[in-house]
Amino acid sequence: MLKITQMDFFEKPESRVETGDWTFNGASTRELTHCYHDYPARMIPQVAGKILDLFGGDAKFLFDPYLGTGTSLVEGMVRGINVAGTDLNPLARLIAGAKTSTPDLRLIDKHIGKFGKFVFDYTPSPLAVPPTIQGVTRLEFWFKKSVVEKLYRLREFLQSIEDDSARLFFQVAFSETVRESSNTRNDEFKLYRYSAEKLAAFNPDVFRIMSQKLQRNRTGLGKYLAIIKNSKHAPVSNIYSFNTVTGIPQDCIPPAGVDIVVTSPPYGDSHTTVAYGQYSRLSAAWLELKEPDKIDRKLMGGFASKKFSCFTSKALNFAIEQIGAVDKKRALEVSAFYVDLYASIANVALTIKPKGYACYVVGNRKVKGVVLPTDVAVKDFFEGCGFEHVNTFTRVIPNKRMPLKNSPTNAPGVIDSTMTNEYIVIMRNA
Numbered sequence: 357m358l359k360i361t362q363m364d365f366f367e368k369p370e371s372r373v374e375t376g377d378w379t380f381n382g383a384s385t386r387e388l389t390h391c392y393h394d395y396p397a398r399m400i401p402q403v404a405g406k407i408l409d410l411f412g413g414d415a416k417f418l419f420d421p422y423l424g425t426g427t428s429l430v431e432g433m434v435r436g437i438n439v440a441g442t443d444l445n446p447l448a449r450l451i452a453g454a455k456t457s458t459p460d461l462r463l464i465d466k467h468i469g470k471f472g473k474f475v476f477d478y479t480p481s482p483l484a485v486p487p488t489i490q491g492v493t494r495l496e497f498w499f500k501k502s503v504v505e506k507l508y509r510l511r512e513f514l515q516s517i518e519d520d521s522a523r524l525f526f527q528v529a530f531s532e533t534v535r536e537s538s539n540t541r542n543d544e545f546k547l548y549r550y551s552a553e554k555l556a557a558f559n560p561d562v563f564r565i566m567s568q569k570l571q572r573n574r575t576g577l578g579k580y581l582a583i584i585k586n587s588k589h590a591p592v593s594n595i596y597s598f599n600t601v602t603g604i605p606q607d608c609i610p611p612a613g614v615d616i617v618v619t620s621p622p623y624g625d626s627h628t629t630v631a632y633g634q635y636s637r638l639s640a641a642w643l644e645l646k647e648p649d650k651i652d653r654k655l656m657g658g659f660a661s662k663k664f665s666c667f668t669s670k671a672l673n674f675a676i677e678q679i680g681a682v683d684k685k686r687a688l689e690v691s692a693f694y695v696d697l698y699a700s701i702a703n704v705a706l707t708i709k710p711k712g713y714a715c716y717v718v719g720n721r722k723v724k725g726v727v728l729p730t731d732v733a734v735k736d737f738f739e740g741c742g743f744e745h746v747n748t749f750t751r752v753i754p755n756k757r758m759p760l761k762n763s764p765t766n767a768p769g770v771i772d773s774t775m776t777n778e779y780i781v782i783m784r785n786a
């Protein structure tokens with residue numbers, strides 16, 4: 357009897373026609389406003405840019421249903437395309453908003469000058485009442501006392517900036533300053549405190565970190581604005597907070613109104629893959645962004661299913677069955693993620709114009725030793741919505757740090773070898 361293996365459900369490699377290099381080994385991923393802020397599982401701008409150059413030639417409206425920090429939006433805007441995106445994480449929206457906004461550079465420079473004076477004039481003055489930061493229960497556990505004082509004064513400085521776009525520019529630099537001056541390990545996306553030994557020698561210079569971020573971001577912004585200003589058409593950006601799993605408001609994204617979707621959904625639920633909420637928690641709390649605590653449960657796959665679903669993807673069903681044979685609970689968690697991904701795709705599909713494109717950059721993580729064929733599932737889900745498969749490109753992730761940072765396990769420092777590839781799935785509406 358013939359034994360069925362997981363490979364029987366994958367496309368044969370020869371059907372995957374390559375279009376040159378998708379690896380972009382050595383390319384700088386921090387040009388323009390892409391330099392602004394780190395974020396877990398960021399898409400590299402070159403991938404979004406190449407997708408747009410290949411499939412977005414005539415596009416006038418781009419939508420990203422998992423915006424993150426807005427990589428695809430920035431790439432759309434520098435090509436003169438109007439863009440919109442949504443994300444449930446308020447910190448992601450804040451960063452994406454800053455990266456796509458077009459503030460007056462003279463105003464930014466004026467405030468950078470004021471910041472210099474603020475630092476020059478600063479004299480340490482213990483806070484009269486120990487500050488409480490809503491959302492951070494043990495402030496002194498996550499920050500040294502001297503750091504709290506400086507962050508607090510810095511936040512007062514930010515609050516004194518009246519112009520919204522200038523304040524936003526400063527908030528993004530402040531967010532990174534919070535992260536880098538906190539007692540958390542910077543190489544992890546979850547909140548892990550430094551060891552006692554490391555902590556004893558840890559003495560971050562808060563104002564210096566902030567100053568470096570501001571200078572770096574100012575350079576990126578200058579280059580970004582120069583491109584936008586030379587654009588024949590001034591592109592518009594809109595950032596939303598709706599959940600594409602439950603529905604897409606028509607007044608935000610009109611049905612059949614999108615020319616191209618360029619996006620990278622999460623690899624899996626936040627609990628077992630990237631904890632976006634945890635990554636953002638300290639910054640979001642200092643910035644007083646709403647709901648930082650509950651995010652991870654609201655993101656895709658936040659709630660485990662009670663029963664198994666049968667998907668319109670044989671490869672996916674087979675993989676979930678294999679996991680279920682060894683661990684039913686994990687299989688139900690995995691299934692919940694794909695239930696949400698399917699619902700989201702069904703909603704996204706309705707926003708795309710006839711002949712418009714859906715371009716999803718995905719990773720195939722491994723659970724209990726079983727590879728989850730997310731690339732095939734995305735293709736199958738869109739095909740179920742009347743789309744045709746144009747191609748799936750394979751990108752070898754060149755940077756050794758990427759798989760580590762995108763660790764599908766959430767265990768500190770653990771690398772999974774399956775995450776050294778990502779897949780760019782291109783679908784076209786009928």
Ligand SMILES: C[S@@+](CC[C@H](N)C(=O)[O-])C[C@H]1O[C@@H](n2cnc3c(N)ncnc32)[C@H](O)[C@@H]1O
Nearest residue numbers: 397398399422424425427443444445622655656
């Ligand atoms: C892989 S990241 C996107 C990264 C982005 N392409 C970038 O370059 O920064 C996935 C994003 O999906 C968001 N997300 C997860 N579930 C969501 C949902 N149901 N609705 C909207 N956004 C969601 C997460 O908050 C996260 O920011």
